[in-house]
Amino acid sequence: xxxxxxxxxxxxxxxxxxxxxxxxxxxxxxxxxxxxxxxxxxxxxxxxxxxxxxxxxxxxxxxxxxxxxxxxxxxxxxxxxxxxxxxxxxxxxxxxxxxxxxxxxxxxxxxxxxxxxxxxxxxxxxxxxxxxxxxxxxxxxxxxxxxxxxxxxxxxxxxxxxxxxxxxxxxxxxxxxxxxxxxxxxxxxxxxxxxxxxxxxxxxxxxxxxxxxxxxxxxxxxxxxxxxxxxxxxxxxxxxxxxxxxxxxxxxxxxxxxxxxxxxxxxxxxxxxxxxxxxxxxxxxxxxxxxxxxxxxxxxxxxxxxxxxxxxxxxxxxxxxxxxxxxxxxxxxxxxxxxxxxxxxxxxxxxxxxxxxxxxxxxxxxxxxxxxxxxxxxxxxxxxxxxxxxxxxxxxxxxxxxxxxxxxxxxxxxxxxxxxxxxxxxxxxxxxxxxxxxxxxxxxxxxxxxxxxxxxxxxxxxxxxxxx
Amino acid sequence: xxxxxxxxxxxxxxxxxxxxxxxxxxxxxxxxxxxxxxxxxxxxxxxxxxxxxxxxxxxxxxxxxxxxxxxxxxxxxxxxxxxxxxxxxxxxxxxxxxxxxxxxxxxxxxxxxxxxxxxxxxxxxxxxxxxxxxxxxxxxxxxxxxxxxxxxxxxxxxxxxxxxxxxxxxxxxxxxxxxxxxxxxxxxxxxxxxxxxxxxxxxxxxxxxxxxxxxxxxxxxxxxxxxxxxxxxxxxxxxxxxxxxxxxxxxxxxxxxxxxxxxxxxxxxxxxxxxxxxxxxxxxxxxxxxxxxxxxxxxxxxxxxxxxxxxxxxxxxxxxxxxxxxxxxxxxxxxxxxxxxxxxxxxxxxxxxxxxxxxxxxxxxxxxxxxxxxxxxxxxxxxxxxxxxxxxxxxxxxxxxxxx
Numbered sequence: 041x042x043x044x045x046x047x048x049x050x051x052x053x054x055x056x057x058x059x060x061x062x063x064x065x066x067x068x069x070x071x072x073x074x075x076x077x078x079x080x081x082x083x084x085x086x087x088x089x090x091x092x093x094x095x096x097x098x099x100x101x102x103x104x105x106x107x108x109x110x111x112x113x114x115x116x117x118x119x120x121x122x123x124x125x126x127x128x129x130x131x132x133x134x135x136x137x138x139x140x141x142x143x144x145x146x147x148x149x150x151x152x153x154x155x156x157x158x159x160x161x162x163x164x165x166x167x168x169x170x171x172x173x174x175x176x177x178x179x180x181x182x183x184x185x186x187x188x189x190x191x192x193x194x195x196x197x198x199x200x201x202x203x204x205x206x207x208x209x210x211x212x213x214x215x216x217x218x219x220x221x222x223x224x225x226x227x228x229x230x231x232x233x234x235x236x237x238x239x240x241x242x243x244x245x246x247x248x249x250x251x252x253x254x255x256x257x258x259x260x261x262x263x264x265x266x267x268x269x270x271x272x273x274x275x276x277x278x279x280x281x282x283x284x285x286x287x288x289x290x291x292x293x294x295x296x297x298x299x300x301x302x303x304x305x306x307x308x309x310x311x312x313x314x315x316x317x318x319x320x321x322x323x324x325x326x327x328x329x330x331x332x333x334x335x336x337x338x339x340x341x342x343x344x345x346x347x348x349x350x351x352x353x354x355x356x357x358x359x360x361x362x363x364x365x366x367x368x369x370x371x372x373x374x375x376x377x378x379x380x381x382x383x384x385x386x387x388x389x390x391x392x393x394x395x396x397x398x399x400x401x402x403x404x405x406x407x408x409x410x411x412x413x414x415x416x417x418x419x420x421x422x423x424x425x426x427x428x429x430x431x432x433x434x435x436x437x438x439x440x441x442x443x444x445x446x447x448x449x450x451x452x453x454x455x456x457x458x459x460x461x462x463x464x465x466x467x468x469x470x471x472x473x474x475x476x477x478x479x480x481x482x483x484x485x486x487x488x489x490x491x492x493x494x495x496x497x498x499x500x501x502x503x504x505x506x507x508x
Numbered sequence: 509x510x511x512x513x514x515x516x517x518x519x520x521x522x523x524x525x526x527x528x529x530x531x532x533x534x535x536x537x538x539x540x541x542x543x544x545x546x547x548x549x550x551x552x553x554x555x556x557x558x559x560x561x562x563x564x565x566x567x568x569x570x571x572x573x574x575x576x577x578x579x580x581x582x583x584x585x586x587x588x589x590x591x592x593x594x595x596x597x598x599x600x601x602x603x604x605x606x607x608x609x610x611x612x613x614x615x616x617x618x619x620x621x622x623x624x625x626x627x628x629x630x631x632x633x634x635x636x637x638x639x640x641x642x643x644x645x646x647x648x649x650x651x652x653x654x655x656x657x658x659x660x661x662x663x664x665x666x667x668x669x670x671x672x673x674x675x676x677x678x679x680x681x682x683x684x685x686x687x688x689x690x691x692x693x694x695x696x697x698x699x700x701x702x703x704x705x706x707x708x709x710x711x712x713x714x715x716x717x718x719x720x721x722x723x724x725x726x727x728x729x730x731x732x733x734x735x736x737x738x739x740x741x742x743x744x745x746x747x748x749x750x751x752x753x754x755x756x757x758x759x760x761x762x763x764x765x766x767x768x769x770x771x772x773x774x775x776x777x778x779x780x781x782x783x784x785x786x787x788x789x790x791x792x793x794x795x796x797x798x799x800x801x802x803x804x805x806x807x808x809x810x811x812x813x814x815x816x817x818x819x820x821x822x823x824x825x826x827x828x829x830x831x832x833x834x835x836x837x838x839x840x841x842x843x844x845x846x847x848x849x850x851x852x853x854x855x856x857x858x859x860x861x862x863x864x865x866x867x868x869x870x871x872x873x874x875x876x877x878x879x880x881x882x883x884x885x886x887x888x889x890x891x892x893x894x895x896x897x898x899x900x901x902x903x904x905x906x907x908x909x910x911x912x
Contacts, residue, residue: 115847120801249846337762337771393762456800459768461872465879472883479890483897 079282088207088278089216091271093223095156096200098268099163099193100227103131105170105261107328108235108346109254116254117179121329125452128328130183131190132445139437140297142195143430146202152291153276156199160265160272162192167262174255194437196268203275206291218361225357227264232350235261236342301431308423308490309432311481316416316436317443318474319381322388322467323409324444325451327352333391333460338398348402355406356413363414371496373422374485376415378478383408385471392464422492542569545719547675547704551667554602562824563666563677565702565722568594572623574864575616576702576722577824580663580679581606584698585629585822586724587614588784590864591621605827613827624864626747626754626784627825630726631837632657633696634741635734638845653734655743659820660684661696676701694731694854700724706868712798713789713859714766716870721863728856737851741841742858745819746776746811747829753811753836754778763870767791768800774808775867776838785867792842792858794849804843806858811838 075083106113106127114124146155166189173182200220208216239257243249246256282288327349334345367376387401387408424432447470454463485492491502545567554560565576573596575589597617605613616622633656661681669678679698682691706718717723728740746754757775764771767789776786788806795802816835842856843849850856861868 114801118801120799332769336769337760337764395760395762455768457768459764459766460771461763461765462876465876465883469879469883472887475887476890479887479894483894486898486901 079278079285079288084278085207088203088275089219091275091278092200092203092207092216093220095160095203095268095271095275096197096220096224097227098160098167098265099189099196100224101231101264102163102167102170102189102261103193104228104231104327105235105258107331107349108232109239109257110329110331111342112236112239112249112254112257116174116249116251117177117182119179120452121455122449122452123179125325125328125448126183127186128325128448129445130186131193132441132448134187134190135194135441136438136445138191138195139441140299140431140434142198143434144297145195146199147292152199152202152206153279156196156203156272157269157276159192159196159199160269162188163196164192164262164265164269166190166192167265168259171255171258171262174251174258176255177251194441202291203279206279206288215361218364221360222357225353225360228353229350229357231261232346232353233343236346296427297431297434298428299431301428302435304428305432305435306423307484308481308488308492309420311477311484312416312419312423313436313439314477315377315381315474315481317439318470318477319384319412319416320440321443321447322384322470322474323352323405325448326467328448329451329455329463334398337460338395340398348398351399351402352406352409355403356410359407359410360414363411367411367414367418369496371494371499373415373419374478374482374493376411377419378475378482380408380412380415381471381475381478384412385468385475388464388468388471392461392468419492423490542572542719544705545569545574547702547719549670549672549675549677549702551670551677552598552600553667554606556602559665560602560606561666562600563670563679563700564598565675565700566598567702567704567719569719570594574720576700576862577614577828578666578677578679578698578700579822579824580661580666580681581824582822583629583631583658583661583820584663584679584681585627585825586700586862587627587824587828588625588862588864589616589622589828590624590784591616592623593618593621596621605823610823610827611830614824615828624778624783625828626778627822627829628786628862629745629819629822629825629835630658630698630742631745631819632743633728634743634839634841636739636741636841637735638737638739638843638849639735651735653738656683656696657820658696674701675703688732688734690732690734692732695729696731697727697729698724699727708766712767712793712803713770713791715787715789715859715861716766716868717861718863718865718868720865721861721868723859723861725857725859727858728850730854733850733854737845737849739841739843739845740850740856741839743837743839745814745835745837746778747825748813748834748836753813756808756811756838761870763872765873765876766870768803770803773870776811777867784862784864786860786862787867788858788860792856794843794852794855796853796855796857798857802848802852804848804856807841809839809841811836 072083075081076087078084106124110124113119113127114121146152149155150158166185166187168185169188170182170185173179173185201217204213204216204220235257238260239253242257242260243253246253279290283290331342331345331349334340334348335342340348367373370376383404387404390396390401390404391398420432420436421429451463451466454466482493484490491499494502546569547565547567550564550566552562552564560581562581563578565574565578567574567576571592571594573591573594575587575591575596575598577587577589577598579585599615599617601613603613604610607613616625635653635655637651637653658681660683662684663679663681666677666679669676669680671677677700679700680695681697682695686692700722701724702722703717704719706716708714708716709723715723726742748754755777757777759773759775761771761773770789770791772790774788774790778784790806790808792804792806793799793802794804814835814837819835819837840858842858
């Protein structure tokens with residue numbers, strides 16, 4: 041983000057540091073100020089981009105708070121792993137339904153500006169309730185907090201994308217999506233590495249560990265959500281201002297969800313859904329649980345375990361745009377998905393059955409996770425007519441959340457009764473099911489003469505011949 | 509033997525190797541690697557004073573006999589004796605055993621059949637205050653309270669707790685003089701269990717046992733701790749061999765299926781294999797229903813030589829081993845300053861396996877192997893089928909083309 045600001049300043053005639061930071065600029069920098077305030081100017085859009093990126097920061101930061109404080113949560117709240125994983129399940133439950141309605145709510149009910157502000161408020165309130173659960177030593181309150189947080193979290197991501205389309209369509213849209221995704225990963229990474237340290241500082245100042253320390257730590261973590269809410273308010277103001285000045289329309293998701301479309305979904309689409317669910321359940325619940333695995337099996341310190349737990353996100357931040365470009369240039373989506381799934385399978389096998397340094401496996405996992413996201417999600421657009429796209433994506437997110445909620449609970453139970461080796465074997469089985477679906481998808485696509493595995497060149501040719 | 513899992517013989521290479529290994533090594537020694545044994549538990553009482561008794565576990569195989577003699581005369585102690593005949597016997601001369609020079613008061617006959625012998629003595633129970641410990645791994649531990657000497661405990665009559673069905677018996681004791689009343693409602697228990705075949709108990713830490721082993725569970729129940737966050741420790745002494753001490757090993761494994769999140773197995777070996785061994789998972793539990801929530805780390809100090817007369821003496825050890833020049837001792841510490849601890853429910857239990865021969869080795873369970881076989885086999889088959897399907901499809905395409 042620093043680089044972006046630098047770039048923006050360089051673009052400005054006579055731009056100076058003060059122009060970027062102070063609202064009351066000296067007369068000499070008035071040109072720069074004008075550029076910043078002019079909604080049609082690049083500098084202004086970069087400010088908006090910055091706000092958009094920080095809009096999602098809070099929710100991504102707080103999503104993985106339980107993973108970063110796994111030991112502390114379980115100890116201070118006196119819960120077993122199964123109950124601990126309910127914190128993740130409760131986040132996912134509302135999104136099983138909300139994925140279908142997030143777009144509708146933004147387009148028809150609240151509008152993008154109020155929608156964003158409302159969802160940000162949900163995120164803030166959810167985190168505060170979550171933290172209060174710690175302070176009052178009430179685990180049910182923590183669960184409620186995660187539920188409220190979940191209501192805001194995913195819909196906020198939809199709102200964030202809508203803003204991006206509305207401000208950057210036809211300009212730097214893909215780059216903006218990439219940057220937003222990177223920012224989300226940075227939020228998760230910072231969380232993983234910061235929360236444990238923050239907890240120990242709070243512990244030192246309060247004098248003892250316990251549920252109060254946990255609650256206060258989470259409350260401090262909630263500051264990031266306030267930051268996001270401030271961004272939502274600023275964006276709403278700037279968006280309204282731009283509408284007044286440029287007569288720009290209010291952004292819409294354009295999503296039309298028709299649940300009856302589900303019966304028209306083709307076999308390849310269902311296979312894509314299975315790949316998606318089986319793959320992601322072996323990633324997110326795994327990251328939520330794996331910190332103790334690194335300390336116990338590999339003898340890592342708590343700090344080192346946090347660092348390695350965040351490496352998946354660290355790698356994903358820069359690699360997502362790169363892999364996106366790669367898949368765009370080469371096509372052959374199924375082959376890329378196959379590579380990603382096989383690599384993930386290999387890294388889970390490494391973690392389960394070897395004592396090799398887990399950095400290798402986790403780096404591979406980070407790479408394959410980024411590659412899969414870039415190759416899998418665009419495939420939906422190839423197998424679904426454009427008017428059903430909204431329903432298809434909504435459905436995909438919905439069952440992904442359903443899978444995450446259910447598997448989170450099951451993973452916690454497995455860990456409590458059977459240990460990490462069995463948990464890893466369970467994840468291997470999930471990824472294997474995903475792999476099976478990829479191979480099936482390849483065969484079905486091949487048999488039906490589908491376009492999923494065309495190279496980018498062939499797709500271009502098809503498009504041209506279609507136009508002719 | 510309900511409540512015990514059947515051994516997983518015949519599954520995979522891992523399960524076979526220890527059995528094979530022990531069979532191979534059993535040939536010269538003739539005492540190891542028996543699949544099943546006739547196990548009998550017998551209480552040998554002093555006819556003059558029935559409160560004084562020994563627990564004799566005799567495990568008879570086809571061509572060997574193992575004797576475990578447990579005693580609460582003095583500090584709790586156990587003798588491990590392995591002989592290469594199915595007919596060896598234990599002889600106890602109570603008047604000699606209780607005299608000031610017990611030499612020869614306890615013998616395994618015939619003496620020349622003895623292949624291996626050693627002893628363990630549980631000498632002291634430590635208590636530390638953990639409140640000001642910054643880190644679990646930091647040593648020395650916090651302030652320590654005066655230890656309880658287990659030689660000054662009074663123990664129950666072992667006959668009452670003898671259970672022939674489960675082949676188990678429990679020594680339960682409390683200090684003879686207890687001025688602070690810490691043990692008014694509490695006790696320290698040594699539960700001993702022998703096995704006639706291999707298997708795995710249902711209770712964590714679910715150590716894999718064989719017919720050559722017996723399990724000891726040490727449980728401290730209901731005693732009032734002297735601090736708010738007291739940690740307890742146990743001092744264990746054994747006999748040195750020649751100038752050195754038995755070796756302590758820490759094995760790391762990938763398998764934590766039976767003790768979730770514990771990837772380490774600690775072993776004490778009395779010599780080059782196969783000989784006597786002590787095997788335990790570095791975990792203790794703060795609740796009767798041991799689970800991951802109540803698991804506490806168990807740290808063991810290295811073995812250090814110590815002069816025998818500095819430790820409380822066990823008459824059976826002195827009687828069996830005529831000259832006992834030096835002992836080795838080590839300490840076990842249960843729990844850490846954070847996490848579950850004795851303070852939760854005033855309960856602490858730790859289990860250890862004692863045996864002669866090759867220590868049991870955990871193997872991947874059939875369920876894990878089965879799931880892995882399906883999870884890797886199915887996509888591999890599918891890929892193969894897919895490859896064939898593509899090849900054939902392409903061939904047919906080219907045939908059509910040639911006709912065209």
